[in-house]
Amino acid sequence: MSPVPEEALRELGRTEGGAEALRLLVRDQHTRRLVLLRALLDAAADTPPARRPPGALARLRDDWALLEAAERADRTAVRTVLLYPLAGPWAQRCLHGLTTGAPDGGDSPELRADLDHFGALAASAAIRARLPFTGRLTGRGGVLVLPTLGALRTGRDEPVPVDVTLRGAELTLRQADAAPVTVRVYADNPDNPASADAAAPDVPVIARSGDPRWLPVLALPPVRPGAAPVPLDDLDPYRTAGTGAARHGLSAVTRLDARHRTAWARSWAEVEPLLRTGGPYRAEETATLLHCLVPLAPPPGSTPAGGGPAQCSGTRREAFGAVLTSRPATAAAFASTLVHELQHTKLAALAALTPLHHEDAAPRHFAPWRSDPRPFDGLLQGAYSHIALADYWQRIALAADRLAARDQAWAEHARTHEQVGAVLPVLAGSGALTKEGRVLVNEMIAVYHRLADHPPPPGHRARAASYVRTARMIWRQRNAT
Numbered sequence: 001m002s003p004v005p006e007e008a009l010r011e012l013g014r015t016e017g018g019a020e021a022l023r024l025l026v027r028d029q030h031t032r033r034l035v036l037l038r039a040l041l042d043a044a045a046d047t048p049p050a051r052r053p054p055g056a057l058a059r060l061r062d063d064w065a066l067l068e069a070a071e072r073a074d075r076t077a078v079r080t081v082l083l084y085p086l087a088g089p090w091a092q093r094c095l096h097g098l099t100t101g102a103p104d105g106g107d108s109p110e111l112r113a114d115l116d117h118f119g120a121l122a123a124s125a126a127i128r129a130r131l132p133f134t135g136r137l138t139g140r141g142g143v144l145v146l147p148t149l150g151a152l153r154t155g156r157d158e159p160v161p162v163d164v165t166l167r168g169a170e171l172t173l174r175q176a177d178a179a180p181v182t183v184r185v186y187a188d189n190p191d192n193p194a195s196a197d198a199a200a201p202d203v204p205v206i207a208r209s210g211d212p213r214w215l216p217v218l219a220l221p222p223v224r225p226g227a228a229p230v231p232l233d234d235l236d237p238y239r240t241a242g243t244g245a246a247r248h249g250l251s252a253v254t255r256l257d258a259r260h261r262t263a264w265a266r267s268w269a270e271v272e273p274l275l276r277t278g279g280p281y282r283a284e285e286t287a288t289l290l291h292c293l294v295p296l297a298p299p300p301g302s303t304p305a306g307g308g309p310a311q312c313s314g315t316r317r318e319a320f321g322a323v324l325t326s327r328p329a330t331a332a333a334f335a336s337t338l339v340h341e342l343q344h345t346k347l348a349a350l351a352a353l354t355p356l357h358h359e360d361a362a363p364r365h366f367a368p369w370r371s372d373p374r375p376f377d378g379l380l381q382g383a384y385s386h387i388a389l390a391d392y393w394q395r396i397a398l399a400a401d402r403l404a405a406r407d408q409a410w411a412e413h414a415r416t417h418e419q420v421g422a423v424l425p426v427l428a429g430s431g432a433l434t435k436e437g438r439v440l441v442n443e444m445i446a447v448y449h450r451l452a453d454h455p456p457p458p459g460h461r462a463r464a465a466s467y468v469r470t471a472r473m474i475w476r477q478r479n480a481t
Contacts, residue, residue, distance in 0.1 A: 002436055003028075004354050009436055012350055013443025015343055015388035016281045022288045025349040029320040030083050032352070036091045037082060043098040044115070052098065053112040060115065063122040070122070070129040077128035077205075081121055084148050085292040085322035090117055090238040092318050113140055113159075117237070124149055127166055127185055128205050134165045143215070143235070144173070149207040150216040151235045152181060171207065173214075183209040218261050220268045220293070223275070227287035232256070232264055232295060239294045240324065250312050251326055254297040263327065264295065270331035275338070277399050278392040282339055289342050291321035298326050313337045315344045317352075332396060332405070336412070339392045343385040356380070356437035357430060365426055368419040368471045373479055376430065380441075383423050387444050390416040390451055398454065410456040414464035417451055422468050424448060 002009070008021035017025075044052065044060050071078040081087065097111040116138045124146045126133050137144055139154040144162045146152075152173045154160040163174040171183040186206045207216055219229035233239060234256045256264065275282040299312045311333065313325035323341045328334040350356070359376035367374045367382050374382065390413050397409035427433075427441050455461060 002354055004350065004436060006439065009350075009439050010443050012346060013440040014447050015346075015384065015391065015444075016279075017285055017346060018281070019284065019288070022285060022346075025346060025353065026288065028353050029349050030079075033083055033088060033091070033320070036088070036095065040091055040095045040098070043095055047098045053108075053115060056112070056115045060118060063118045066122040066126055066131075066133060066135070069133075070126040070131045073131045074129035077130075078125040080128060080205075081125040081148055083291075085316075085319040086233065086236040086238050086294075087121060087147065088318040088320060089241055089316060090114065090121075093238070093241060094118070113138075116140075120145060121147055123164055127171060127207070130166075130169070130185075132166055132168075134163070137162050137164055139175070141237070145235050145237055146207075147236055148217060148231065149185075149205070150183070150214060153213040153215065155213075181209060181211045181213050183207050183211075183214050218256070218265070220265060223272050223283055223287040223290070228291070230268075230290055230293055232261070232268075232293045234295050236294075239322075250314050250324060251297040251299040253324075254295055256295055260295075260327075267327060267331055267334050271335045271338070274332055274335035274396065278335060278339060278395050282335075282392065285342055285346070286338055289321060289345050290323060290338065292319075292323070294322055294324040296324055296326040311337070313341055315341050315348070317348045320345065320349065332409070336389060336392055339388050340385045343388045344381055347381055347384050350440075351377075354436050355434050356440060357434060358432040359430060365423070366472060366475050368422050368468045371475065371478060376432075379423055380427060380437075383420050383427060384444065386416045387420045387447055387451075390420060391447065394451055394454060394456075397456070410460045411463070413451075414456040414460040415467060417448070417456075418461075418464035418468045420444075420448055422472070 004012075004024065008017070008024060011017050011021050041060060041064060044057055049057075067078060067082075094111075094114040094117075097108070097114055119135065119137050123133070123135055123137060127146065127149060139152065139156075139160040139162050140158075142155065142157055143151040143153055144160070152162060152175075154162065154175055155178075160175055165172045165174075166185075169185050171185055172180050173183065174180040184207070186208070206219065207214075209216075215235060217235060218232040220232055222229055234254060240250070240253050254260075272283060275286055296312060299310045311326050311328050313323065315323055323338065323345075325337050325341070328337055357376060357380070361375045361377065363373040363375050363378075365374045365376060365379045367379055369382055369386065370378075393409045393413035393416065397406050397413055400406035400409055424441075424445055428445060433441060456464075
């Protein structure tokens with residue numbers, strides 16, 4: 001019996017997904033994260049002493065004990081940290097280092113740094129749970145990062161010990177030869193003194209200090225009332241670790257100054273109305289699935305301020321809930337980026353829950369949105385995200401008052417709709433789709449035909465068809481097929 005009810009599968013196939021379907025994906029991903037963390041601790045215990053840094057196992061057990069104490073104080077606070085999207089890449093990298101490292105790799109600085117980061121996660125969980133504690137952490141690369149909260153500037157690239165103490169709502173960070181930094185930890189509204197006393201579930205926690213050495217994580221407002229704020233995380237050391245970002249067309253991560261943070265916040269403020277216009281489920285899936293934005297540097301072709309047409313974005317399967325993106329030039333482009341990337345999030349989570357096909361991974365297929373041959377799974381992922389974009393841009397076009405905005409939306413719709421039409425026959429013709437995969441593809445085909453009920457102006461259709469024909473011709477020349 002499939003772990004995914006057929007109605008939920010059909011909803012997801014239409015790139016929709018009601019509350020229960022989305023919760024099913026989230027629950028499964030969260031369970032996988034907790035199993036991964038348990039596997040990490042077990043691997044540390046099973047790894048021969050020569051292959052792990054001296055004292056690492058004792059330190060891990062101490063950190064785990066702090067996590068357990070914090071969970072007894074506030075389970076929600078601990079899960080917020082452990083299920084944070086960027087804790088996934090860290091856990092996988094750490095587990096890989098423990099299980100596949102060289103026999104004499106116990107003094108590997110990378111593995112030592114990865115294992116030390118568990119202490120920062122445990123400390124962040126204790127801080128969120130308001131559990132008084134004292135511990136010693138290690139800053140690296142000029143900062144000590146407390147995931148989900150912020151970072152202390154240490155001013156030194158080499159490893160720096162930092163003593164961390166939490167008493168009530170006051171966090172104190174001390175490093176040798178420097179004055180201590182005091183950070184005030186608030187729940188909800190930092191201007192309301194009562195909010196420092198206790199944090200209710202799902203209430204945002206804010207860590208602020210008047211000391212410029214403390215860098216807080218910027219929290220963007222919730223997409224809708226009752227949802228959680230969205231961290232704009234330019235601090236976490238694992239935000240692109242191991243992605244091979246340049247290989248996938250992504251620019252480097254960036255650290256935001258006050259001006260750029262303001263620009264991101266301004267763009268974000270205009271996104272929610274566009275998500276609602278772009279479909280009755282877009283705001284809900286964003287509120288449910290998006291738990292972190294990682295800002296990337298503007299790619300080549302952008303203006304120095306990050307504007308212009310050029311943009312890049314991506315997701316990571318091991319960082320469920322995170323979207324990596326350079327700042328889009330317009331709010332409509334920002335919303336479309338979320339629509340695009342969250343479809344990848346949904347489909348990857350669905351494929352982890354139930355197999356969708358048994359095709360091999362050979363890169364052989366033409367995709368109008370890529371210049372290189374794609375494996376079947378990549379073709380399915382791309383078609384799924386592009387059919388959602390075609391739906392989004394059509395709704396934006398039909399609702400637009402201004403001619404220029406309507407014209408641009410129709411152009412985007414026509415292009416993405418034509419691109420999907422070029423690859424749907426390949427997906428539909430596969431004999432390796434599972435029963436669940438067949439339902440998914442059939443629903444995608446139904447959406448494709450439904451969108452044709454409101455065609456774009458003829459000029460846009462003609463240009464889109466020419467665009468795809470040209471892309472196919474170039475692809476064949478480049479790939480000698």
